[in-house]
Amino acid sequence: MSDTRVPTRSVPSVPSAPSVGSATAGSAATRSGPPVSAAAGGLTPLGLATVLLGAALPMIDFFIVNVALPAMGRDLHASPAVLELVVAGYGVAYAVLLVLGGRLGDTFGRRRLFLVGMAAFGITSLACGLAPDAWTLVAARVAQGAAAALLLPQVLATIQATTSGPGRARALSMYGATAGLAMVVGQILGGLLVAADLAGTGWRAVFLVNVPVALLGLVLAARTVPETRSERPAPVDIPGTLLLAVSLVALLLPLTEGRAAGWPVWTWVSLGAFPLAAAAFFAVERRADRAGRIPLVPPSLFALPGLRRGLALVVPFSTGFGGFMFVVAVALQQGLRFGPVAAGLALVPMALAFFVVSLAGPRLVNRFGSSVVTVGGLIQGAGLALLAVTVLRDWPDLGFWELLPGLAIAGLGQGLQLPVLFRIVLADVPAERAGVGSGVMVTTQQSSLALGVATLGTLFLALESSVGMRNALVTTLAVQVAAVVVTVGLSLRLPRGVA
Template sequence: MSETVTTPLAVRPPTAAPPVLGGLGLFTVLLAAALPLVDFFIVNVALPAIGTDLAAGEAVLELVVAGYGVAYAVLLVLGGRLGDLFGRRRLFLGGMAAFGLTSLACGLAPGAWGLVAARIAQGASAAAMLPQVLATIQAATAGPRRARAMSLYGATAGLSMVAGQILGGVLVAADVAGTGWRAVFLVNVPVVLAGLVLAVRCVPETRAPRPEAVDGPGTVLLALSLLTLLVPLTEGRAAGWPLWTWLSLAAFPFVAGAFWAVERRADRAGRTPLVPPSLLATPSLRRGLLLIVPFSVGFSGFMFVIALALQQGAGLGPVPAGLALAPMAVVFLFTSLAGPRLIARHGSRVVTAGSVVQAVGVLLIVLAVRQDWPHLGVGSLLPGAAVAGAGQALQLPNLMRIVMSEVPPARAGVGSGVMVTTQQSALALGVATLGTLFLTLVPHVGMRDALVTALLAQLAGVALTGLLSLRLPRDIR
């Protein structure tokens, strides 16, 4: 008589369902993606009010912008690695809660240096939160849903940059409950509370199947590389270019070279470094990053310079200065919604067309500045801002989609950290380079011609983006 044999299948536990990011979950992570970028730009039109209220000099005001941007850029890749290691939802919730608390600290800062310290902490908390957004999208979506989510992420990023500047002007002028400039930071608190409630309910937990330990030497060397480049460029002009700025810039290529050597050695040894050279060998990621750099440098430099020129040169208040860019935001929004359909039909040529359209928009702004200065406003800037916004919308969402298109889900945290670090570093670099060019020229050639020169420098970056985009493969997944 034969015995009944229980097969392993009878006792095997059911396979866990793969994580799925639903519609409300996608809205939640996109809300979180908007917060750090809005906060990078929201202070541009608030700087004059902050300087007056806190008796802060130009160097300290630049630190209010640079401290946030540098801390954000330095820690982004580490934030992506920690999400892979401990769980992306856990890091997302912790980073978002910290972002709310540090925003509150910024809004309640009693003095200029307290505000600088709070801004640095705010940038660090953003670096813990933001990489989890892209990593979660990459790990919890697939196929057409992932393509749509990535397009929406890129649209959110671009719109947030323009909307932040507009929102900053409105909040400063509104003087909500007598808070003045502090409202640009305090507004984050209720948004973060709502986001935390939604995230607990709707954002799935994901993590790398084989997470690697934190790359200590790589983290330190990447931080030093970015600091030696970004700090002297952002602070050098206001500080009078002392010796330490030149020594720091001279040290940058050596520190960056040491970082790359350490990462290559770790990669060849079979470990997973902070920025794996093998990941950068992915063609779509490498080419996309090369395009994001000139685009982001020009974009952030333009936003910083136009905010100063409209307020200090054209004599506009914070609301008119912010609303002057409203056509750019509106056109960006509607054009980006058509992006997925255009990419499906025309592929990467949409990016090239976008650079041409943006170039036309920048030239129209240059003509408006030359003809109407100092009487600039929404009317005179509308044609150029609208056309430039359309061109930007055809580029940024699709560039981000290109970068992440071939990154495997297991390396989503690392890939998203690398991409956002590149973007954020380029944004900070744009403020430093174009901002320094503009402010250096103002005493010598006047505000109008300094602005025109900065816009033409941005135009060179747009042209470079267009030329590089010609090397992209036609199809974008």
């Protein structure tokens, strides 16, 4: 279960990356914005580490609460539906506002928005950690999701605008490694913090730990991250922003809250409204694009083959990943009776395998191109299938060593896919549209993670009550293997070369 207007001034420009798409696609995307400017030169290694820290925080916090929810429920006397809102409130606010966060960075300066987002993330994390009751925690989590939506798009946009060539490829690979590792580390760290009960804080430590990290990020960003922005910023697309928000809320909120709330009428009305709101959003954006205005999500961006085909893989990959992380957290704690620390440590093999192979990713991609994604999908599917066989054979006598092979192989496959997908999606996006392109990609990823928690989580919990947790887990893993088959098939359509 799963966010000040200042005068724009001209400053020395940063070289834009050449489009590797077709001339038509490149010109269509370039029409949607002016050149990028920066207040300083390229991104230094410490600057890259700083923006990657800003990327890790929001991703960790999407997953860190999974192993802390039981303790939250006991301490705050919260119902399952309210606990789901602790996750859903963050995820929905985060997903809804990400594209707007990217546009604001283009307009007001990406370092400026990075600093604002980092400060807001620290403040809202403090509010979460000090929440006196469940509903205050839900409100603070919504605000935290909004802060994350200001922070995260600036990371990829800054990388796009301040790097080029092999340096950009390495930076994007490191971003992909950070993203995948952060999602696994979130649950590991959550288990350790809850069990450590630092100064009697219990579950509150999963939020309070963000405060000193955010302060460090602010100091480093002020010194090391160059400012980039659009010299002729586009106004905020208010109709597009509102319709995107309505579309995502109409889809994600009922899916995340429906099961715990007993599927009341409003959930079905909301789901029925989703396709209408989505169609209205695309119609408004297309009309604005054709009229020469700059929409929130320029449809011309989707003429770029790398972005279009890469996003098609991000959806099933992230949906499966988000659902898997939630289901595993529940199965380990409630089914196998692992404590928070044991539940977190069980995922260490997956995290290590992901991290190690993602570091080798740039060399593998340079040699084998996007076929690395196909091979990664096959390896991930083999790991999930092995895990399902292990659960079916050994349940409930499963421990760390029995789970290790399947989790490690799955993590290895994931590490081959995610960094490469990010590079493919952004390879064709001109630097002047870096904020919008980054926002679209991260929104797709975040919405898919939330969708996976909602759909696979709901399936697992519904089956658990009728066929038992072992069979529910095996069935859910089988569904995820089917999603991996889809990603493998789609990967065959990716451009063979990767910029």
